[in-house]
Amino acid sequence: xRLLLITDxxxxxxxxxxxxxxxxxxxxxxxxxxxxxSPGMPDNRCCQKYFQITDGMMxxxxxxxxxxxxxxxxxxxxxxxxxxxxxxxxxxKKFYSFMKSITTESIRAVREWLWLHGRYDEVALKRFxxxxxxxxxxxxxxxxxxxxxxERMVHSMTHVPFVAFTADDExxxxxxxxxxxxxxxRILSRRDxxxxxxxxxxxxxxxxxxxxxxxxxxxxxxxxxxxxGAFPARRVETKLHDxxxxxxxGKLYCNRxxxxxxxxxxxxxxxxxxxxxxxxxxTKDATNQKQKNALDDERSIFLRQPVTAEQLKxxxxxxxIALHVESDxxxxxxxxxxxxxxxxxxxxxxxxxxxxxxxxIQSGYRYLRDEDAAICIDDEKQIIxxxxxxxxxxxxxxxxxxxxxxCGYQNHEKVRQQRQLLEQxxxxxxxx
Numbered sequence: 095x096r097l098l099l100i101t102d103x104x105x106x107x108x109x110x111x112x113x114x115x116x117x118x119x120x121x122x123x124x125x126x127x128x129x130x131x132s133p134g135m136p137d138n139r140c141c142q143k144y145f146q147i148t149d150g151m152m153x154x155x156x157x158x159x160x161x162x163x164x165x166x167x168x169x170x171x172x173x174x175x176x177x178x179x180x181x182x183x184x185x186x187k188k189f190y191s192f193m194k195s196i197t198t199e200s201i202r203a204v205r206e207w208l209w210l211h212g213r214y215d216e217v218a219l220k221r222f223x224x225x226x227x228x229x230x231x232x233x234x235x236x237x238x239x240x241x242x243x244x245e246r247m248v249h250s251m252t253h254v255p256f257v258a259f260t261a262d263d264e265x266x267x268x269x270x271x272x273x274x275x276x277x278x279x280r281i282l283s284r285r286d287x288x289x290x291x292x293x294x295x296x297x298x299x300x301x302x303x304x305x306x307x308x309x310x311x312x313x314x315x316x317x318x319x320x321x322x323g324a325f326p327a328r329r330v331e332t333k334l335h336d337x338x339x340x341x342x343x344g345k346l347y348c349n350r351x352x353x354x355x356x357x358x359x360x361x362x363x364x365x366x367x368x369x370x371x372x373x374x375x376x377t378k379d380a381t382n383q384k385q386k387n388a389l390d391d392e393r394s395i396f397l398r399q400p401v402t403a404e405q406l407k408x409x410x411x412x413x414x415i416a417l418h419v420e421s422d423x424x425x426x427x428x429x430x431x432x433x434x435x436x437x438x439x440x441x442x443x444x445x446x447x448x449x450x451x452x453x454x455i456q457s458g459y460r461y462l463r464d465e466d467a468a469i470c471i472d473d474e475k476q477i478i479x480x481x482x483x484x485x486x487x488x489x490x491x492x493x494x495x496x497x498x499x500x501c502g503y504q505n506h507e508k509v510r511q512q513r514q515l516l517e518q519x520x521x522x523x524x525x526x
Contacts, residue, residue: 096127096226096227096230097126097127097229097231098126098223098226100233101115101131101233101234101235102130102238104136104146105130106134106136107138113138114234114436115138116140117508120139124516124519127141127143127144127145127222129144131148132146142168142169142170143226144166144167144168144169145164145219146165146166149205156213162215163213166222199273200273203278203279209240210240219247223248223252224251228252229254230255230522230523231249231255232257233245235258236260236261237287239283242289243286245258245290254523255295256294258290258297262430262432265287268428270428270429291308296316296518298319299316299319303432303460305317320434321506322439322511323506326503329495332495337365337369338370338372338484338485338488339412339415340373340414340415340416341446342373342377343409343416344435345377346377348430349426352423357417358388362391362394364482364485365393369393371394373396374409374413375389375396375398377397385397411444411445413446414491415448415484415491416447416449417441417448418451419452420458420459421453422453431456433456438461439506446495447469447491447497448467448468448469450463450468451471452471466501467498467501467502468494468497469490469494
């Protein structure tokens with residue numbers, strides 16, 4: 095089977111070590127081509143054929159008469175690039191970094207305008223698609239107007255089934271924003287999404303609640319599709335550490351760092367006379383001085399240097415509790431309501447017990463709670479009480495290690511999940 099992917103970011107496992115695409119498709123018996131919308135060269139073991147469009151290309155297509163955006167190339171690990179066009183690495187990274195870092199809604203609207211009015215090299219794009227001859231198109235993305243325009247263009251060039259995936263709330267109006275520009279963009283994006291869903295054969299997502307909402311809203315087939323993990327048929331028992339080691343690995347954005355700060359405060363109180371439990375934080379995010387002071391006291395809470403995915407596996411192996419958090423402030427509670435962090439599966443596969451400190455409405459939290467796979471806290475005032483209970487009854491950790499492994503093995507075991515995904519894609523492709 096030949097699968098055509100539409101993605102926003104470059105598929106590079108060295109840059110994005112936790113890449114969901116590699117997790118889904120590595121080792122699967124399919125041929126993949128990828129259309130993507132960012133600078134940089136890919137680096138993965140799944141795909142060799144690419145069509146690239148970037149912010150810079152789109153800007154030039156508007157500013158220069160006759161200029162068109164997009165180029166096809168072939169990449170593999172031995173022969174980096176087999177085309178005569180300019181290297182993707184020559185793209186102005188400063189320009190792209192600036193565009194990605196934009197948080198002002200009015201400037202985001204300008205970037206969006208570039209992608210809505212830039213001129214694609216439609217001849218080259220159509221040639222790329224026709225030469226690949228896909229059996230199915232799969233678009234795992236956040237539904238921006240930029241991506242949805244590209245989806246419509248690809249759909250017009252091939253009549254094979256089209257499948258989409260989202261991991262965030264891209265549609266509802268349950269958001270906390272005060273700028274009118276945000277709401278204008280949101281309403282226009284909703285309109286575009288309703289238009290695109292008419293040709294989606296199926297819509298995958300992480301959140302069960304979101305799947306139910308979209309099925310009702312768009313009258314289409316939806317289903318949850320999660321990240322896979324390596325779960326042995328039998329769990330390997332590990333010793334409990336003294337003091338108990340809690341590990342957080344991930345981003346600090348959306349005020350996650352403030353939740354970690356609250357956990358740190360609770361640990362300082364618990365460890366007043368004796369260190370019973372510690373929290374180690376591993377993140378690649380830059381931190382300011384206020385965050386450093388809040389997240390590292392060199393006794394109860396530690397802010398560590400970033401590590402590789404392989405190093406993190408060993409850190410988890412030497413830990414007791416893997417931590418997942420989301421902020422409870424209004425803006426981020428609504429923003430992350432339908433989010434399901436891929437780190438949740440890493441936590442389940444870590445061999446540790448899992449703890450989730452999140453708002454009750456958060457999809458990842460509800461999944462862990464409903465599966466009885468984690469120690470769940472939906473009120474930050476309860477953090478200190480739960481942590482004290484664990485230090486007084488450390489046997490809880492062994493119980494929740496077992497529960498985390500059971501959930502992971504039943505719902506996320508890689509071989510079984512990949513086989514089911516492939517069967518679904520083949521079934522959809524055969525409908526044409």
